[in-house]
Amino acid sequence: MGDATMRFFEDLDRRGYEPLLAKTSGTLRIDLHEGAQTRHWLLTIDHGRLNVSQEDREADTVIGTSPALFDDIATGREHGLAALLRGDMTVMGDARLVVQVERIFPGSPDALGPRRRFSGEVD
Amino acid sequence: MGQSNTIRILDGNTFVVCEDTGDIEATPSEPTGLFSIDTRFLSTWVLTVNGERLNSLSFDDLQYFESRFFLVPGVATHYIDAKLSIIRERAVGGSFREQITILNHDEKPVDLEIRMDAASDFADLFQVKDEIVNKKGEIYSEVEADRLRLGYRRGNFVRETVISSSVPARYDSKGLAYTIHLEPNEQWNTAIEVGTHAVGPAGRDLRIGLRSHGTERLALQHDLEKWIADAPKVNSEHGRVASTYRRSLIDLAALRFSPLSLGGATLPAAGLPWFMTMFGRDSILTCLQTLPFTPQLSKTTLRILAALQGSRFDDFRDEDPGRILHEMRYGETAAFEEQPHSPYYGSVDATPLFVVLLDEYERWSGDVALVKELEQESRAALRWIDTYADLVGNGYIWYERRNTDTGLENQCWKDSWDSISYSDGTLPPFPRATCEVQGYAYDAKVRGARLAREFWGDPEFADQLEREAAELKQRFNQDFWVTDGEYYALALDPTGRQCDVLSSNIGHLLWSGIVDHERAEKLAQHLVGPRLFTGWGVRTLAEGEARYNPIGYHNGTIWPFDNSFIAWGLRRYGFAEEAATIASGILDAATYFDGRLPEAFGGYPRELTKFPVEYPTACSPQAWSTGTPLLLLRTMLGLEPHEGHLAVEPRLPMGMGRIEVLDIPGRWGRVDAFARGRIDLEKLSD
Numbered sequence: 001m002g003d004a005t006m007r008f009f010e011d012l013d014r015r016g017y018e019p020l021l022a023k024t025s026g027t028l029r030i031d032l033h034e035g036a037q038t039r040h041w042l043l044t045i046d047h048g049r050l051n052v053s054q055e056d057r058e059a060d061t062v063i064g065t066s067p068a069l070f071d072d073i074a075t076g077r078e079h080g081l082a083a084l085l086r087g088d089m090t091v092m093g094d095a096r097l098v099v100q101v102e103r104i105f106p107g108s109p110d111a112l113g114p115r116r117r118f119s120g121e122v123d
Numbered sequence: 124m125g126q127s128n129t130i131r132i133l134d135g136n137t138f139v140v141c142e143d144t145g146d147i148e149a150t151p152s153e154p155t156g157l158f159s160i161d162t163r164f165l166s167t168w169v170l171t172v173n174g175e176r177l178n179s180l181s182f183d184d185l186q187y188f189e190s191r192f193f194l195v196p197g198v199a200t201h202y203i204d205a206k207l208s209i210i211r212e213r214a215v216g217g218s219f220r221e222q223i224t225i226l227n228h229d230e231k232p233v234d235l236e237i238r239m240d241a242a243s244d245f246a247d248l249f250q251v252k253d254e255i256v257n258k259k260g261e262i263y264s265e266v267e268a269d270r271l272r273l274g275y276r277r278g279n280f281v282r283e284t285v286i287s288s289s290v291p292a293r294y295d296s297k298g299l300a301y302t303i304h305l306e307p308n309e310q311w312n313t314a315i316e317v318g319t320h321a322v323g324p325a326g327r328d329l330r331i332g333l334r335s336h337g338t339e340r341l342a343l344q345h346d347l348e349k350w351i352a353d354a355p356k357v358n359s360e361h362g363r364v365a366s367t368y369r370r371s372l373i374d375l376a377a378l379r380f381s382p383l384s385l386g387g388a389t390l391p392a393a394g395l396p397w398f399m400t401m402f403g404r405d406s407i408l409t410c411l412q413t414l415p416f417t418p419q420l421s422k423t424t425l426r427i428l429a430a431l432q433g434s435r436f437d438d439f440r441d442e443d444p445g446r447i448l449h450e451m452r453y454g455e456t457a458a459f460e461e462q463p464h465s466p467y468y469g470s471v472d473a474t475p476l477f478v479v480l481l482d483e484y485e486r487w488s489g490d491v492a493l494v495k496e497l498e499q500e501s502r503a504a505l506r507w508i509d510t511y512a513d514l515v516g517n518g519y520i521w522y523e524r525r526n527t528d529t530g531l532e533n534q535c536w537k538d539s540w541d542s543i544s545y546s547d548g549t550l551p552p553f554p555r556a557t558c559e560v561q562g563y564a565y566d567a568k569v570r571g572a573r574l575a576r577e578f579w580g581d582p583e584f585a586d587q588l589e590r591e592a593a594e595l596k597q598r599f600n601q602d603f604w605v606t607d608g609e610y611y612a613l614a615l616d617p618t619g620r621q622c623d624v625l626s627s628n629i630g631h632l633l634w635s636g637i638v639d640h641e642r643a644e645k646l647a648q649h650l651v652g653p654r655l656f657t658g659w660g661v662r663t664l665a666e667g668e669a670r671y672n673p674i675g676y677h678n679g680t681i682w683p684f685d686n687s688f689i690a691w692g693l694r695r696y697g698f699a700e701e702a703a704t705i706a707s708g709i710l711d712a713a714t715y716f717d718g719r720l721p722e723a724f725g726g727y728p729r730e731l732t733k734f735p736v737e738y739p740t741a742c743s744p745q746a747w748s749t750g751t752p753l754l755l756l757r758t759m760l761g762l763e764p765h766e767g768h769l770a771v772e773p774r775l776p777m778g779m780g781r782i783e784v785l786d787i788p789g790r791w792g793r794v795d796a797f798a799r800g801r802i803d804l805e806k807l808s809d
Contacts, residue, residue, distance in 0.1 A: 019499065022499065023496065076435070079437075079440075079465060081465045081466075082457065082458055082459075085280075085453055085454075085457055085458035086278065086280050086458040086459060087278070087279035087280045087281060087321075087322075087323050087458075088279050090323045096430075099430060100430060103432075103434040103435075104434070105435075106435060107436045107437045107442070108436075108438070108439070110438075111435075111437055111438045112436070112438055113436035113438070113443065113511070114436075114443060114511045114512075114514060114525070115514070116513075116514055116516050117514055117515050117516075117521075117554060117617050
């Protein structure tokens with residue numbers, strides 16, 4: 001399993017709350033398949049409060065993908081919704097939860113963001 | 124794109140565009156086909172009898188989701204002596220179903236070879252629109268005993284068309300065939316089902332929840348009847364207004380779209396068929412137009428746009444935190460990031476308009492719960508206006524795309540490349556600040572202040588927003604006012620120089636309320652004056668400007684939706700006669716299109732052409748053109764929520780006779796409005 005994925009979930013667990021998910025509740029399991037092996041992450045969301053574990057439990061929504069791709073999504077190098085449309089990531093169960101959780105992934109590390117014309121970066 | 128003799132039916136974003144025989148033979152210039160989730164699933168669908176093509180006697184568009192074709196063998200001649208009739212009846216509702224009936228009218232039995240040729244190029248909608256089909260993946264065809272599977276694979280991206288028949292058929296890689304024998308007066312029929320699948324690695328379809336209304340024909344029929352029954356009734360003395368309203372209502376039903384992330388609720392898609400997806404700007408403006416009639420659309424639109432609000436910086440998608448999306452797509456080019464629509468955020472008006480719609484929706488519905496539910500998103504939208512949108516640092520909303528490859532250059536509603544110019548016709552550099560967007564920002568702050576004070580319990584934020592709005596208004600009236608011409612400039616360039624052309628955008632400024640009262644009359648004169656007003660409506664760009672062209676997409680044509688907001692703006696500042704003049708012109712034009720207003724029509728003077736000249740575009744009906752008659756009705760009847768009840772202050776032109784709108788829904792329950800034409804427009808023009 002990639003370090004970035006680990007860091008991403010550890011960070012969520014540490015924060016314990018995500019305002020972007022304040023209206024969201026549900027369980028999302030991420031199954032990372034590599035060869036015959038599958039690693040699991042279970043994200044429980046209760047009105048923005050987050051709990052992370054590595055249990056293989058039943059969930060409202062289950063995402064399946066490769067550890068490498070999820071590492072790239074966790075660092076903003078790949079885009080979750082595009083990966084879903086491509087079929088590189090699959091979803092079972094309530095698709096709404098994926099669309100909501102996708103927003104908490106970081107943007108591209110190379111993104112410049114809006115540039116103010118005369119004074120550089122926008123605050 | 125051509126659109127000669129094409130028939131369209133649809134359900135959500137599954138639709139069929141075909142010839143008047145029901146056949147599909149896609150070519151780059153004739154973009155026919157069966158489409159779903161922004162992908163073409165059939166590019167060939169040709170029915171033959173004994174090797175002969177069929178000829179159309181007639182066809183019916185029964186409802187937006189079904190059609191029927193009456194055909195005979197042989198090519199068209201001036202005399203047809205057919206011993207056979209072929210009826211094709213088809214419907215879309217999730218999948219595509221076609222029922223074929225063949226009748227033998229001869230006194231002798233016949234032996235027939237019936238064949239349907241089927242193929243698909245699996246083109247992405249963007250490739251179809253741009254006429255480029257250059258597939259990077261592999262197209263395959265698998266013949267099974269009871270079905271034909273046409274497929275396309277690129278990595279894990281798999282799309283399949285599965286064709287099966289109720290009557291056993293012979294399948295081959297290019298279609299299916301039947302050999303039949305018909306006695307005199309005997310008939311034969313079969314039902315062909317065409318499934319469109321987005322296949323995931325586990326064999327699951329990724330579109331769970333994407334479907335819009337039910338999938339069965341009867342469910343679709345009931346859904347449409349309920350939709351009409353739930354909406355207010357409009358009666359008019361001359362019948363024309365009422366029939367235009369009814370046309371609009373049915374088209375709005377067809378335009379409903381249910382996105383993946385909202386579990387079945389619907390919002391208005393932008394246009395049929397090529398824009399059956401969510402667009403921030405188009406969906407919001409359509410909701411504003413239709414609020415008095417179909418308020419449920421606003422609620423779902425606000426929710427879905429909030430759920431997909433930008434949360435980070437993404438230069439490819441022009442995404443910023445707080446920004447409301449521009450367009451979402453599901454096809455191959457979005458999936459492989461050859462186009463940025465997953466979703467794309469490159470518009471600057473959707474974000475302030477999101478706050479405007481939330482406030483307007485509450486004023487009508489009294490739905491305080493939604494205002495509270497969307498507080499965080501509204502605050503993020505208001506923050507975006509002052510931070511990431513202000514690319515020059517002088518308090519205006521500016522745009523300059525960061526995706527310089529596939530992003531949009533002009534991120535306002537006039538989004539064609541040459542829509543923003545100086546009066547000498549040259550184009551300004553970026554970033555650009557168009558005037559109407561500053562008006563929306565002003566309105567968003569004023570309305571945001573009301574929401575903060577009344578519902579979010581934050582009077583300090585309300586005071587701050589009101590202060591900012593007042594400052595913006597003052598600054599705007601100084602920087603954008605063209606002193607010589609006495610109107611507002613279309614835009615500013617980054618040095619502060621005015622794009623000093625006279626344009627329809629000034630009407631949106633009246634709607635937003637950013638116009639100083641003493642200047643409003645001058646704007647009203649321009650809007651119904653000879654340079655902008657043709658007799659049918661207000662041109663996008665005034666006659667006499669360097670880039671003016673009566674059939675220039677954003678440089679001289681008349682856009683019905685644009686006019687509906689202009690009329691609303693005129694009414695807001697008390698120019699009821701001018702508003703009625705525009706409303707009357709546009710509703711007159713609608714009668715030339717059977718009540719279905721096009722996206723745009725030519726800016727020729729009315730007395731010159733006598734009828735409105737349609738601008739050739741591929742989309743009809745288009746959501747904000749469909750919403751136009753509804754907003755014009757609201758404007759003419761002066762419908763306005765006021766302290767918990769509905770105020771009615773009609774100002775109708777004389778020729779319009781009596782109009783009644785019954786059962787207008789809102790926080791008051793349901794009320795009726797009546798009006799009689801009293802304004803003499805002839806007198807006004809003297």
